[in-house]
Amino acid sequence: MSTTAPQGNLRQRNVAGSKKNKDGASSDVELDKLVKAASGKAPKAAAERDHQFAFTLITILAFVTRFWGISHPNEVVFDEVHFGKFASYYLEKTYFFDVHPPFGKLLFAFVGWLVGFDGHFHFENIGDSYIANKVPYVAFRSLPALLGALTVSVTYLIMWESGYSVPACVLAAGLILLDNAHIGQTRLILLDATLVFAMACSLLCYIKFHKLRHEPFSRKWWKWLILTGFALSCDISTKYVGLFAFITIGSAVCIDLWDLLDIKRPGGALSLPQFGKHFAARAFGLIILPFLFYLFWFQVHFSILTRSGPGDDFMTPEFQETLSDNIMLSNAITIDYYDTISIKHKETKAYLHSHVERYPLRYDDGRVSSQGQQVTGYPFNDTNNYWQILPAGEDDKQLGRHIKNHDLIRLRHTVTDTILLSHDVASPYFPTNQEFTTVSIADAYGNRAADTLFEVRIEHGKPSQEWKTISGHFKLIHNPSKVAMWTHTKPLPEWAFKQQEINGNKQIAPSSNVWLVEDISSLPADHARRAKVEKKVKTLPFLRKWFELQRSMFWHNNQLTASHPYASLPYSWPFLLRGVSFWTQNDTRQQIYFLGNPIGWWIASSVLAIFAGIILADQFSLRRGMDALDHRSRSRLYNSTGFFFLAWATHYFPFYVMGRQLFLHHYLPAHLASCLVTGALAEFVFTQDAVEHELAHQAAKAGKKSQTPKHHLTARERFVGQSLFGAWIATGVILTLVAAGWYFFLPLTYGYPGLSVEQVLRRKWLGYDLHFAK
CATH class of the missing domain: 2.80.10.50 (Trefoil (Acidic Fibroblast Growth Factor, subunit A))
Known part of the structure; x- marks a missing residue:
């Protein structure tokens, strides 16, 4: 994203020009120097080393929180009845129907194939034993746990690639690391881990692509453009709400192209043929290639599912004739x-x-x-x-x-x-x-x-x-x-x-x-017209099968309007007003209740409101001739943090116009984006505070007309120390509170230990429909 805003002094702009300090340098120049110092943290190698250490630690903790106790419970939980069953149907090559695209389910089938599972167990009922039925359920659950852990790592990388400091990166990734909803959804045989991971990867790849905007059409430029398209394809090929990531990236691309069209752009004006090349490249990498990848997963889907099965009823007779052992067609008279x-x-x-x-x-x-x-x-x-x-x-x-x-x-x-x-x-x-x-x-x-x-x-x-x-x-x-x-x-x-x-x-x-x-x-049972004749399996063009399946998927998706006891509306998600009961066991009083970390969610939601308030205040100040931000701070606030806010908005507000059943897990991609906003805004607040302090120090120093002793800290060191120290304090306080919330709701996320009535009641903060409360 790119938003142009006027520049000026920290205080009110002077019509006659910027005021000069004692040495003749403007305040803007001083501010730029100070912000460069904060972003550089000399020496650069030390900053990289700090990032690498924090990234490694965050990644290790992500794997621990996702894989810890993953074998519990050893029975079917919630929607594992659907996605485990679909994996079994793939392994049996039996045709089934689902309203979601095939990519995420194909990954589960691939895991089953790797561990030698034959698909004999169909995950029919919640509570069915995995042990008794000899199901490699830990292998199945390990896939979303792996992707969930890597999502935390990708969140850190997004912040790192965007140029944020270690505290900001740790804060954003830590909110995902210690979130009960992200953990709970990635420890079971469900699709959301794949969806959120692909969404996060699309943001990371686009940021790396955008950073190469001054090297257009280079090998790296093409690599990250294509990888962005592939991540977007994986997103929408898992669930159709992955379309929201296309809106996010597409909006940023449109703004980028609009800037390229500007004849006064700093890098030099592009001719219309050059602009056409940029447009065509982005259309190819972010629309055409993702669509081809999307079609590819359906081709794999059709190639595997060659036998008649429970999905036959959703398809036309012509489609069913392409499936072997179709009982309906063999009985047609x-x-x-x-x-x-x-x-x-x-x-x-x-x-x-x-x-x-x-x-x-x-x-x-x-x-x-x-x-x-x-x-x-x-x-x-x-x-x-x-x-x-x-x-x-x-x-x-x-x-x-x-x-x-x-x-x-x-x-x-x-x-x-x-x-x-x-x-x-x-x-x-x-x-x-x-x-x-x-x-x-x-x-x-x-x-x-x-x-x-x-x-x-x-x-x-x-x-x-x-x-x-x-x-x-x-x-x-x-x-x-x-x-x-x-x-x-x-x-x-x-x-x-x-x-x-x-x-x-x-x-x-x-x-x-x-x-x-x-x-x-x-017609009597023994009538000649009832005689069964062996029929040859027919073929249909791929695109005809694909169009038919798309129509059926969209229609049935729109029919998911019936009420559900755990359905919730979008307005309740940012405030975490209620969750979803996944699993209960009466004998041990254990339960899995899908719920985010309330402290983390409320902080992230509050920061979204703060960000919107800062933008409105800044725009109002500019209209009144006040320029309260330096150029670099405003650029990062509008472009980088604004991009994260755009990702949140495009993954949240479209749900308001949907008529289908909605649940809390639909908010997970938007929640990840809100955590990015939180980390980015925390750095903005403490960097701006340090800028103010350093400018005040410089003014006092100039007023004294004296030399600073050699043993005193330099302006660069003092500025960096102030900004990072404040950011680390804020990060430490926030993550400590979030960790306490994670630990408090841990029994509901991991399904153990069982809780007493008093312990359950202590966790009913809002409208949480917890079991065993009496």
Whole structure:
């Protein structure tokens, strides 16, 4: 990021020019010298040595906190039921469906393959024993623990590469090191460790790339640009919220390109062709390459999952034909006219159903119905679910003929001997949707003939394609009005026995209009049409499979709107108002409760507010002719700390517009960014304080008109000492408090030891839903 701000003295700017000190040097020059001294810490080798020692110590502690007691508990915990199961499916080559991209799950499968796990255990239930089922669960958990430990190291490197002092680096990394939420999420078979690590790596790589801005198109420049793109790809290939990292880096790149476009830029103006090269390079490294990496993981996903499995139901029949051992396709039967069938809604699994009861005269909102026979969705197999397929005409010439795509049919309800109909009457719940009912056969072939005609429109079907059971997913389109038969999960009132509403949806395109024929009830079990014929596994182009899976993933992701006892809203995350219960054991009173370190989170959240206040105060001062910051301090505050603040904002605020279930772990990437802001702002505060003190000392010294004795400290040494000493004191105090918070909530993070009622109650600081509190 780059923000231009006017320069001036520490005090109010003078219109006539800067005031000079005794030696004729301006205050700005003195300030620049002082800040350079702080950033240099002579000799440079000593500074590097201090950083290396602190980095090594932080990394060792990160591995200790993540791997300590990782074998406990030795049973399935929380969402390990999902991601452990997916690893098993990969190892068995069994097709499954998940709303998250494959990269993180592929890493777990790779670990399982390395340790010789065959995927026999499917992680079905929380509490299932790993020991009894001979599962190498410690190896699986070691992957997120490794990435979680390295995330602490990368956090330190981000600060180091950004030019911050050792105390600032230690503070930012220490907040991650001692955070219970980061520890808890990286000790289990979960995806967030991969997500946060990739996000942190993207920030580090971009910073290293940006530092090479004066060496464009060099080998190192290209290396860090491509590595930034790869990290971004790993981020979004783990979870779709990884898109937020693209927004972070993309925003910084746009600002960078805007500066390059400036004809008055300090490094010299770029010609438009040169600017085009810069734009193209960034587009290639940060958009095209990440997308290709993203596609690559899906190619690996499809290449491994070649067998039919629990994910088949989420895909089209054409996709399922690419999987071996597909039971649904092997049982598919071509449907003929006059067959009696049962029709099932693909998403809600409800059967098309009717019974003798009729719609009420008036609904609760006062609207009038047709009082026709009810047509509903019923969740259980029943004779009232049987419908006979009749041709559009009255003759029997269609007997024995296969039904094909786009054929017009009628459906006769066999129990009540009535014909399915839709007409221009509002449905019970949707005034804009058409009611479905039935009419007598005489009316169906008389004055209501047109309203009983329906088109069979096979999903992705070809002209004249035959309609089949199970595999022939279709939409039933009412011919005159062109509405699609549709249902939803909201139950009707008692007058319909709380069954599902069936109505005509004017929006034909949505996949929620899709149905399938489960069986032909009129066909005997030994009929020749039921004979199973061995089918050859087909192939589909990769991009067609990818697009289909993307559509299904996005749709089901958007459907995750149901309430959850541990779901939380974004406004509660920075203040850590509540957590998530992961695991409990009644006998030992042990529990794992996903919760951050309250002290660390509250400090980081407070610093975010302080940073925003400093920026607002600085802008207000500049408008009033006051320049309270030197050039270097303002540049770092706006550019470096501002970049970290941007990362926090882009990883936090988008959740406010999401309609899906949200949990505390969604805040972890934003929390990491807030820790970077905390470390950066701590250095800013103490550096500025030291600047003020040193300027005051210089002024007093000039006023005395005397020489400083040789044994006194130089200005450089005194300034560095003041700034680092204050920063170390602040870092020590903050991390001591944070370490106390980490230790206090340690039993809830590591799952042991068990706590007494009194000990549990002492930890219920806010709305924490802790177990064994009584």
